[in-house]
Amino acid sequence: MKCLLPSKESWPNEEYLIRLLDDESEVVKEALLKLFKENSDNAQLFLCKVSKHNSLAGKHARAIQEKLGWTDGREIFLQFIQSQRYELESGWFLLDKTVFPTMDASVVSLTLDALADRARELMVPPMEVKHQCAIINRVLFHENSFRGAGKNFENPNNSFIHKVLETKTGLPITLSLIYILIARRLGLELEPIGLPGRFMVGCFSERVPFYIDVWAGGRFIELEEMSSYLGLSSDECSGSVLLPVTIGETLARACRNLAHHYALWGKKKEAEMFQDFVVEFEKTLKIEPHAP
Numbered sequence: 001m002k003c004l005l006p007s008k009e010s011w012p013n014e015e016y017l018i019r020l021l022d023d024e025s026e027v028v029k030e031a032l033l034k035l036f037k038e039n040s041d042n043a044q045l046f047l048c049k050v051s052k053h054n055s056l057a058g059k060h061a062r063a064i065q066e067k068l069g070w071t072d073g074r075e076i077f078l079q080f081i082q083s084q085r086y087e088l089e090s091g092w093f094l095l096d097k098t099v100f101p102t103m104d105a106s107v108v109s110l111t112l113d114a115l116a117d118r119a120r121e122l123m124v125p126p127m128e129v130k131h132q133c134a135i136i137n138r139v140l141f142h143e144n145s146f147r148g149a150g151k152n153f154e155n156p157n158n159s160f161i162h163k164v165l166e167t168k169t170g171l172p173i174t175l176s177l178i179y180i181l182i183a184r185r186l187g188l189e190l191e192p193i194g195l196p197g198r199f200m201v202g203c204f205s206e207r208v209p210f211y212i213d214v215w216a217g218g219r220f221i222e223l224e225e226m227s228s229y230l231g232l233s234s235d236e237c238s239g240s241v242l243l244p245v246t247i248g249e250t251l252a253r254a255c256r257n258l259a260h261h262y263a264l265w266g267k268k269k270e271a272e273m274f275q276d277f278v279v280e281f282e283k284t285l286k287i288e289p290h291a292p
Contacts, residue, residue, distance in 0.1 A: 011042045018050060021060040036068060044070050069102035074273055081280045086247040088192075089181055095254060096160045098277075099270065108162045112178070115139055116185035129188060129205055130220065136182055137218030144168060146175060148215045156261045156270070159254055172199035173254055175214035191244035194253055195230065202244055209242075252281035 012035075020028055036043035047070065050061040065071045077094050080086075089112075093105040119139045123132060140146045146168045149158045153171070157163040161177060164170035170178070176192055176199050183190045183201075193202040193211060200221075201212040211221045213229075221229050227237035245253075255277040262271035282289050 011039060011046075014046055017046065018057050021050070021057045021064075033064070033068070036064065040070075043068075067102075071097070071101055073098040073101050077277065078280060081248075081251075081277065081284055084248070084284060086251070088177070088247050088250070091247060091251055092161050092177060092254075095251060096162050098273065099156075100160065100162065103160075103162050108165060111165050112181050113185065115144070115178075116182045118143070119182065119186060123186075129203055130210065132186065132188060133183070133190075133203065133212060133218070133220070136179060136186075137212075140179065140182070141217040146170070146178070147217070148172065148175065154261045154264050156258055156265065156267070159258050159261070171257065172215045173250070173257065176201050177250075179212065179214055179218075192247075192250045193242065194245035194249060195241060196232075198230065199253070202242070204244070211242075246285075248281060248285045249287065252278055252285070252287060255281065 017032075020032055023029070036047070047061045047065050051058050051065055053061075062071075073094070077098050080091060080094050089109075090105075093103070093108065096103045096108075097105075119132075119135050122135045122138065127135075146164075149155065149169045149171060152158070152169065157167070158169065158171045159174055161174060164174045164178065173192075179201050180190045180192060188203075189205060190212070191202045191204060193200040198213075198215065201214060203210050203212070209223050211223070211226060213219045213221060223242070226232075226242060227234050230237065255274045259271050259274035259278060262268075262274060279289075281287060
């Protein structure tokens with residue numbers, strides 16, 4: 001994490017500040033935030049030092065850094081890639097924070113909770129998995145008008161989950177992600193399917209798998225229909241192509257999309273950052289590099 005040098009402004013005793021970090025009083029918390037905002041150079045250096053400690057104060061320092069957007073999202077995401085301890089929802093939050101450091105993950109989680117709660121209201125158990133997915137379709141694509149990005153497909157915001165929840169417009173991969181995260185809140189284990197040129201959702205809990213095309217408003221496709229639906233030969237649609245991809249592969253694909261879309265937008269710095277993430281995923285997970 002990069003830290004700025006302190007300014008010459010007066011700054012309280014840091015041992016005193018460390019004790020205040022543990023104070024549960026809302027008044028104290030607000031006063032600290034005000035102090036840190038008004039003395040950002042000193043505050044960033046202070047919080048950076050304290051956040052490295054494995055203590056309660058260190059935990060509070062990290063929380064304040066995140067709240068104020070003073071975390072190095074790029075470095076944190078690189079560490080996440082290298083850790084190989086992947087979780088889909090939190091991993092995507094870290095991806096968003098590489099560009100939007102003040103993104104509030106709790107707000108995103110609550111939005112997903114609300115969509116899942118609405119779907120739960122409409123369910124009358126016992127219900128087959130496909131009927132439960134039909135209700136998710138209703139909540140997402142009919143009641144809330146989520147849709148695929150058409151003319152605006154190459155806008156990088158279509159790859160960030162919090163932006164897609166705001167605009168209700170996204171790529172197949174982000175719409176699939178939202179679908180899966182809502183389903184998991186309902187106790188349904190759906191899987192990401194990384195097809196060539198298309199990302200979909202798969203259900204493997206039934207005797208015969210079926211697939212959900214979020215780009216087509218949640219259309220159900222049976223296993224035997226997939227080759228003709230995708231315009232692929234039977235050979236192309238055999239083997240592993242219809243099986244789930246890992247969380248790491250899913251996030252790597254998102255980074256690949258972002259590198260491409262930022263390059264198209266002339267955002268060289270962002271394009272290079274996401275290409276670095278792709279290279280790190282390929283190295284860490286031993287994924288075959290994709291052709292440009």
